[in-house]
Amino acid sequence: MKASELLRRATTRLKASPAIDHWQRDREALEAEDLLAHALGVDEVDRALEVPERVRRRFEAMITRRARGEPVQLIKGFAEFRGLRLIAKPGVFVPRDSTEFLAEQAIRRLRGRRNPVAVDLATGGGTVALAIANETKRVRVFGTDVAADAVRVARRNAERLRLRATFVRGDLFSGLPARLRHRVDVITLHPPYVARGELSELPDEIRKFEPVHTLTDQSEDGLGLVERAAAESRDWLRAGGWLLIEVSPDRARSVARVLREHGFREVRSTKGGDLKITRVVVGRR
Numbered sequence: 001m002k003a004s005e006l007l008r009r010a011t012t013r014l015k016a017s018p019a020i021d022h023w024q025r026d027r028e029a030l031e032a033e034d035l036l037a038h039a040l041g042v043d044e045v046d047r048a049l050e051v052p053e054r055v056r057r058r059f060e061a062m063i064t065r066r067a068r069g070e071p072v073q074l075i076k077g078f079a080e081f082r083g084l085r086l087i088a089k090p091g092v093f094v095p096r097d098s099t100e101f102l103a104e105q106a107i108r109r110l111r112g113r114r115n116p117v118a119v120d121l122a123t124g125g126g127t128v129a130l131a132i133a134n135e136t137k138r139v140r141v142f143g144t145d146v147a148a149d150a151v152r153v154a155r156r157n158a159e160r161l162r163l164r165a166t167f168v169r170g171d172l173f174s175g176l177p178a179r180l181r182h183r184v185d186v187i188t189l190h191p192p193y194v195a196r197g198e199l200s201e202l203p204d205e206i207r208k209f210e211p212v213h214t215l216t217d218q219s220e221d222g223l224g225l226v227e228r229a230a231a232e233s234r235d236w237l238r239a240g241g242w243l244l245i246e247v248s249p250d251r252a253r254s255v256a257r258v259l260r261e262h263g264f265r266e267v268r269s270t271k272g273g274d275l276k277i278t279r280v281v282v283g284r285r
Contacts, residue, residue: 001056004047007032010063019069019204031072035062038076069204082131086157092150093124093214098278099190102246103131105270105280106186109242110136113185119144119236121172121189121229124214126154126165128188133163141165144175146213172225173232184236189229190246193255195222226255230262230283237285245281252279259283 007029014020014028022028037045039059051059062075073079073088079095080086082103088094110116110132116139120129123143133141143165145151154167168175194216199207206215217224226245233243243264247255252269259267264283271279 001051002047003036003045003049003051006051006056006059007036007045007047010036010059013063013067017067017069019067019208021203021205031066032063034072035059035066035075038062069208071205071209074209079127081127082135084130084134084157084161086125086127086130087153087160088125089149089153090209091211092147092153093210095125095127099127099246100131101270101272101278102188102190102244102280103128103135104272105244105282106132106188106242107135109186109244110139114138115140116185117180117183118142118186118188119173119176119180119184121187122146122191122214122225123154123167124150124190126157126167128190129154129165129167130157130161130163132186132188133158133165134161142176142180143167144170144172146171147211172228173236176236181236183238184233184241185238186242186244187229187233187237188244188246189226191225191229192216193222193226193247193251196220198222221254222251223254223258226258230258230264234262234285239285241285243283243285247279247281249279252281255281256283 010032011029033045036059039055065075071094073094078085079088081095082100086095118132118141120143123129123145126143129141129143143154148169151167151169158165192215196216196218245255256267267283269279269281
């Protein structure tokens with residue numbers, strides 16, 4: 001069977017799946033092509049190619065997994081993020097393209113500083129922390145997470161990529177060395193901002209495949225961790241340091257209000273990248 005026909009069938013199947021959030025135009029076609037390229041072991045699919053039977057079966061098995069909601073990154077076992085190939089493993093939050101803008105905002109504020117320090121809270125597999133380490137000279141990067149599995153994956157990613165970053169287990173700032181107090185230039189956070197009562201409304205691809213603690217802090221408004229981060233970060237940021245928080249568009253105004261209430265200035269909601277589905281709310285100490 002030709003690749004073009006395989007892709008057509010796979011795209012139709014993914015579009016019909018109730019487990020997938022169909023928010024992005026052509027998302028299903030893009031994912032089908034990504035998975036076929038992975039099955040073939042190529043960077044780009046030649047649509048005129050006659051796909052061998054063995055590869056076809058492997059590809060169709062991957063499409064079955066995707067149609068059930070399993071994220072593409074978990075099916076492949078890795079995620080691409082700002083040119084880095086990161087391990088994607090069940091039980092650890094899956095890196096999303098939308099988070100690249102959070103990393104970009106952090107890197108922009110760190111460049112040009114002498115020996116800058118960055119802290120990534122709720123780091124997961126180290127996605128943002130490692131992007132910062134890769135793109136900022138002389139930076140010291142620390143990542144924290146409450147989950148031991150996440151910290152292990154972050155350390156493995158750092159070792160594989162030969163990037164210098166320190167990952168510790170801790171609830172927000174706990175676990176960080178005390179010497180970093182009032183010396184951090186940028187703090188990043190992609191918090192679990194889903195309100196407790198909204199979990200059941202999430203699509204299967206998120207609700208069934210992401211750890212609950214990465215989705216919600218169990219607060220009624222989803223802002224519990226944001227409130228804590230805003231309050232506690234003032235003890236860690238140096239004067240003029242930045243707190244950057246990635247949220248969905250419907251949460252941006254509320255998060256900005258929290259930052260202002262905790263004394264941050266230059267608070268604003270920024271939007272960028274190709275996807276334009278999230279906001280990075282920024283505030284300066």
